[in-house]
Amino acid sequence: MTGQSPPSPQNHNNSNGGIGPGESFESFFEGWRTRQNQYLEQLVFVQENCGQIPDRDVQVLVSRVLSHYQQYYSTKSIAAHENVHTLFAPPWFTPFERTFLWIAGFKPGLMFRIVNNSVSDMSQEQSRQLSRLRLEIRAVEKELSDEMARVQEGVVGGQLVELASRTARLVDGEADELGEALEALRAGMEVLLENADFLRMTTARAVxxxxxxxxxxxxxxAAAELFRRIRAWGLQLDMARRGGGRSPPLRP
Structure with missing residues (x-):
């Protein structure tokens, strides 16, 4: 980029940016979030110097940010194969952050709300394309939500609850049935998560x-700043709860 620019995000993980040997996904995610905040600084710098930086260099930064998100989803997919249940209620998120989760992540449609709030100079053709894309994404969101409901109904209404409720007195063959039911649940959740993450990444790239x-x-x-604020608000609320006081006004 021409002129002064902020330092590039530093990668403290292994060479390809994924989970290093012996590293947990939680540890990877903390490093990933640090780099996201560094990318946010670069994005803000470009915003503040709009018109002084060549489009080619701006596009390079945009591509790097998208690759940063792709790295997260690729690494998350590996972690899901190890323990998908944890990713649906990640303990490294605050309770406040977890209220925003839809199939282990933010709903893809949130991207369109961010566009509406941050871009006021779209052409009519851009608006038409975004409207079509929004409808397409909404339809896939519904399909995935319906599939998630079917998975949940299968747990509550199927044999899994019955078998799990009497684990200590399972007769011959029922232990195998319980294991098969748990594996089917795990596999279903893993497929759901991968499809939802694919939709999230596809939506971002299409937008x-x-x-x-x-x-x-x-x-x-705007997206990175929103995620940063949600994190900060969640930490504020946690501190207030631990202190036994009333929840403070949420501050950015």
Whole structure:
């Protein structure tokens, strides 16, 4: 980029940015979140110097940010194969953060709300393309929500609850049935998570493809800032609860 620019995010994980030997997904995620905040600084810098930085260099930054999100989803997929249940209620998130989760992540449609709040100079053609994309994404969201409901109904209404409720007195063959039911549940949740993450990443890439590089910078900066604030608010609420006081006004 021409002129002064903020330092590039530092990768403290292994060479490809994924989980290093002996590293937990939680540890990876903390490093990933640190780099996300560093990317946020770069995005804000570009916003503040709009017009002084070539589109080519802006596009390079946008591509790097998208690759950063892709790295997260790729690493999360590996972690899901090890323990998918934890990813649906991650203990490294605050309770407040977990209220925003939809199939172990933010709902893809949130991207369109961020666009509406951060981009005011779209052309009519861009608006038409985004409207079509929104409808397509909403339809897939519904399919995944319906599938999640079927998985949950299978747990509550099926044999899994019955078998689990009398684990100590299972007769011959029932222990195998319980194991098979648990494996089917795990596999179903893993497929759901991967499909939801694929939709999240596909939505982000499709939205960015419609926008100009500088518009994309505004959207990606707004998204990163929203996630940062949700994290900060969650930590504030946790501190208030531990202190036994009333929840403080949420501050950015």
């Amino acid at each position: 960015v493809e419609i926008l100009t590089p500088n518009q994309a910078v505004r959207v990606l900066a």
